[in-house]
Amino acid sequence: MGTVQMRSFAKYLGQGIVYALIAVLLGVFADTPAYRHFDDDKAELTLSLAHSGKHVRECRRLSAAEIAALPPNMRKPVDCPRERVPVLVEVELDGQLIVREFVPPSGLFGDGPSQIYKNFVIPTGSYNLVVRLRESTRDEGFDYQREARVVIGPRQRFVIGFRAEAGGFIFGATTEPADSPADTQQLG
Amino acid sequence: MRAPTRTETHGNPTRRPAVGGGPVAFVQGRLRWGFETVEAVLDRIFGPAWNPLYQLGALGFFYYWVVAVSGIYIYIFFDTGTTEAYDSVQYLTVDQWYLGGVMRSLHRYASDGMILMMVVHMLREFALDRYRGARWFTWVTGTPILWLVFVAGITGYWMVWDQLAQYIAIASTEWLDWLGIFGEAIARNFLTPTTLDDRFFTLLTFIHIVAPLLLLLVLWIHLQRVTKPRINPKRGLAAGTFLMLVALSFVKPAVSHPPADLTVVPGVLKLDWFYLSAYPLMDTFSNGAVWAFAGVLTFMLFALPWLPPVRRPAAAVVDLNNCNGCERCANDCPYNAIIMRPRSDALPFEQEASVHASLCVGCGICAGACPTSTPFRRASELVPGIDLPDRSLRALRDEADAVAAGLAGDARVMVFGCDHAVPVGRLATDGIGTLSLPCIAAVPPSFIDYVLSRDLADGVVITGCRDGECFNRYGVAWMTARLLGERDPYLRKRVPRERIVTSWAAASDRVALEKQIETFRASLSALPKPSAPQAPQAPQAPQAMADGDGPNA
């Protein structure tokens, strides 16, 4: 019934052993076994962008009559739609299309930026990388395109970003686009 | 030999919680057996008072305070910022290893200890079936504690901003982004070193401080329905635990991984499996699957108290005609279910007891405490001031009379048992009659007097849960104190102590209890037959009652 107790030396020794066992449990599982999250012969390609497509149609100048018809506090010379077109994004690796996605605008009224975030695990090595983006109402072609020969090292995190102000696509941490002859950034 | 069915309704072993059908009951039974086995070993090593398994919640609190104090120390030196954070932690670990490093290690290992205590505590409450009925509240309020502890731990690892933190940052934000409730994906904060923002670290630090504070609040709520919760471990256990943590901190100081570098994916990581076990799952399965897993698990935990078989014993009922407002029931109730309020009838007493039915677990400790619960009352009906409708004292007395009528021999023993300890029904023989109650403290001490003075048996065995692990929290303690004359209602002095034995035994201790009863019966046979009516006897401590285990308070 458990309450038969040992003599005090044996008791304290026993307690020491129990504490040691708990310490081992805590000490070991606090960092062991080590976990391999990512292999050394692989790399990660991350596509992450948030970009607003163009409005679904052009702003239209209102005629004088139309302006007059509006309530006085809401009169404005142009009528602009809120909704934006989905942004089309493509990523091509050595001629193989790995992403082709029409990314819808965010927001309740479809007026926010289109957002995409995707990870790919790829073998290390040299690749011909082409990325394209369409932000307008056009049916064909792209508004931005960047193509580069990239060498991706072990466990490298290669991020494809996009900032229109910086001229378009951004590779890795760099913000200057097109920094080598093999790397061409085009505006469509 | 007499058939063991003699104990009729009260001794039915199938009423024991862990016994019954269904997978839940099966798992419970196995777990319970496991706990009882380990507890028996620890009882011998630590004694019931220091047995860590009997105070897991209190140990959880103790670890919490170690984490809090060490955390305050680390925070004094901690800088928020993408490079400053790592450097400041390195300073503590390397330059100030003798104090800052120890504090950091204590902070880590006590946090791990909290997970360990919390999980074992939860499993134990589950194994002992202490989560249903009126206890649902304590169980359900335990569930958010799990989440809060994990949030606190994970943000803690994140703040260091080493490669492990980087891994956690990206995996956690991608996991959160799966929900699609954040305007812009928060994982985008961790794309490149240039997108990293110091303000994010300020936010993290804020969460890391607020989560434990919230945890304290939820813990306070967690304990609202238990009377006198044990929130501090016994000093010896606390000292041992603290020494263990300090020793571990010197032997294996907590260290960081190399600093985070967002242009490189971390390869091999030394995960803290206590906090970060879910992360490899996110790598293997989709984030959605891990959300589903976490959601289902949380929901199951919440729902567990209401899964069949639903057991909800009827709440205790006050009989005002017999209640003089003495407060003993309210003082003994382990679940805050009885309050004293101003008298609502014309009787000349100031107060009356009132039962909050939704808080009552139906243990009957109140009936055992009521001074009117005396089986000697024949003139008036045996209706105590407070009683269990399912197992009234009157029925208990009738049952005791019936069981006694069937006993034979010169060492007749009446065993009072507990539904949650050894199923006493199986002990019944010609010379042994058994009665089982929801808690051993539901037996009013006057019942023992009754059995012996009316010669219903030659000896009485009082057996309930192991000391320190009473299913109803205070049953063993109150019963012991009543027998020792330290707590009302006392066992009368005239009751011959050598004819009583107490035994605190878990369900798995049946064989040992059987042996103890045999020894006791042998000692009874050797005693001279008492002459009726009885002469008053000198009181003795219950430990001296017989050669069995005495209660170790």
Ligand code: HEM
């Ligand atoms: C750090 C985390 C936790 C701490 C510090 C803690 C602490 C405590 C304490 C001090 C008690 C009272 C023990 C007593 O005096 O009898 C208790 C009871 C209880 N705890 Fe926790 N607890 C924690 C987490 C949990 C969790 C996660 C669950 C389950 C989901 C849980 C379920 C219970 C139950 C069911 C009881 C009531 C037992 C009864 O009714 O007798 N606890 N806890």
